[in-house]
Amino acid sequence: MPECDQYLFNEDDSSARHINILYKGRGWTMDILDNKGGIASPAQIENTLYRLIHDDAEAPDLPFAAPSVFPNEQAREIRAQLNSRSENAAIWQSIEKSLFILSLDDAHIIDDEDALNDAAFSDGSAFWAYKPLNYRCNLSDDRYFLHSESSWIDASSLADILALAQKNQHDGKIQRKNTLPDDLNLAPLDWQIDKHETKEQDSGTYKLIKEALAEYRHHAESYTTGIYDLYLNDQEQHLLKHNDPDALMQIALQYAQYKVHKTVRSSRENIDMRHYTNGRKCYMQTVTATSKAAATAIYSLADSSSILPLIEAYNEEHLMRKAHCLHGEDVYGHLLGLESIAREQKQDIPAFFTDPGYLTLTQNYISTISLGCHGILSYIAFTAGRAENIAINYTYNRNNINLVLTHPRNRTREIQKFATAVQAGIKQLLRILALSEPQDEV
Structure with missing residues (x-):
């Protein structure tokens, strides 16, 4: 209650x-x-x-x-x-x-x-x-x-x-x-x-x-949801299986941010913590210097040979951050909890929590979750906190990627452009990865 x-x-x-x-x-x-x-x-x-x-x-x-x-x-x-x-x-x-x-x-x-x-x-x-x-x-x-x-x-x-x-x-x-x-x-x-x-x-x-x-x-x-599907061919499905799909999605989301807004703001990924007995919430910050460089390089149509190392490096960063979260070593949720406790107990909130740098890192423009691929839940709608934020559920199915975006209704046209940019970003990433695949000799 x-x-x-x-x-x-x-x-x-x-x-x-x-x-x-x-x-x-x-x-x-x-x-x-x-x-x-x-x-x-x-x-x-x-x-x-x-x-x-x-x-x-x-x-x-x-x-x-x-x-x-x-x-x-x-x-x-x-x-x-x-x-x-x-x-x-x-x-x-x-x-x-x-x-x-x-x-x-x-x-x-x-x-x-x-x-x-x-x-x-x-x-x-x-x-x-x-x-x-x-x-x-x-x-x-x-x-x-x-x-x-x-x-x-x-x-x-x-x-x-x-x-x-x-x-x-x-x-x-x-x-x-x-x-x-x-x-x-x-x-x-x-x-x-x-x-x-x-x-x-x-x-x-x-x-x-x-x-x-x-x-x-x-x-x-004032809120609404949009459902978008991106269909994949056999080669694209193969590439996703042999790379970190969550890392690729985060780069695509940052590419879409940059394409639509000409900036990349803080974003977070909800980590699947079902291995904890009672479940728990865990959020991972997803924007790094490497991911941002990859996203902007794709937007600038840089040579694939210069983008591929950035994708590979971010794959490693993403997997390492996720490993820390899965072991309960995340800090973000703990800090949010301390701030919430202070507010509920009507205590003075330390100045640290209002520092512009801290707010830049914790006020997330995008919140993402991916659970549909487990075959039980499909479309997931949730709100991302602040009114201007976007909540995204993405699902990697057998032959398509499904996106569910929850957002303010008055931004529907902008969000449609954003969703199209995400899909384009995924296609660009898969094209770059395909170029690195060894070619069969004739």
């Missing part, structure tokens, strides 16, 4: 475990595990959800999940006002203790990009923002999304959770026998919020949520 750094689970003597369901602005609770670990059968779940989506109850004025999407201060105030009623306090406790959120949507969305936008930046009804796991199911298009709370777990660990679930399903390790009733104790959850007849009379909790929701929607609408 937004006001604490802990997670609440059911007591040992709880009779069952439940999930919460969101659909058309309403909320429900549904038992899914009995007290012996037996899970609801597919038939029970399907029949219960069928009844739910055919419930013709009118959608509420305020989406059930609205209290979750606000900044901390607003969220604390709204929660306090809601929980002053015992009925609302019971609902909040149900959400705290649920295993996860299942969000259902029956809108027909043809385009993958539009569907990702809808899932990532909804109107405040599609997920409970402070639950670690929200599963979003598009019923009409058979699409599935996972919305996670980023401070809880890293994305690579989420991929492992999904992989384990698939494996257990395939191996038949899920206990199907259960003592749950056929309707899985499905019950609606309705906030008790007083509403006045006219806008002029609106006050208190209803007005607070309504105004905060409008502000949230305005903020959510």
Whole structure:
């Protein structure tokens, strides 16, 4: 929940475990595990959800999940006002203790990009923002999304959770026998919020949520995502397998920066830390003198023989930096943690953290992550902190490179040029690497 750094689970003597369901602005609770670990059968779940989506109850004025999407201060105030009623306090406790959120949507969305936008930046009804796991199911298009709370777990660990679930399903390790009733104790959850007849009379909790929701929607609408694919021939696929693809991508991103903005700003790469038991966040700074020299040399159409040594040198730099991160020897996240602790405890933040040099190195224009190549997660949308920054997920598939860029909506045309430049940079890098390949004798 937004006001604490802990997670609440059911007591040992709880009779069952439940999930919460969101659909058309309403909320429900549904038992899914009995007290012996037996899970609801597919038939029970399907029949219960069928009844739910055919419930013709009118959608509420305020989406059930609205209290979750606000900044901390607003969220604390709204929660306090809601929980002053015992009925609302019971609902909040149900959400705290649920295993996860299942969000259902029956809108027909043809385009993958539009569907990702809808899932990532909804109107405040599609997920409970402070639950670690929200599963979003598009019923009409058979699409599935996972919305996670980023401070809880890293994305690579989420991929492992999904992989384990698939494996257990395939191996038949899920206990199907259960003592749950056929309707899985499905019950609606309705906030008790007083509403006045006219806008002029609106006050208190209803007005607070309504105004905060409008502000949230305005903020959510200011972001969008773009999906781009770069197709590779057999030779290009071979070259990627025998080089560090992450290093090549970072050079291409810096080339695109220089081509579009005539400068290269600090960027970071999210490192896959799934080998740590509980997962952890780790960011690696990716701009070095070598990578910048390679990017600008490609832009200047320098001779390939002068660029190739720079690519090879940056490959080594990138691998060495990544090795340090994988052993927990990164400094960047530690410094961010110290700054965050000082801010939360209302201590004076040392001048070091406002030094122009430090800010140049830590205020990243681009944040990247690559997890889709593990075959569990495909399109990943996330925000990169500051409003002007770009968040990029890239995936090396069998015959193409997929890019997902999350960015401010008002910069769409600029970002399209940037994405085109990234693709051109990758092609240039692969062309240079191809020239260094030994040629077959005739």
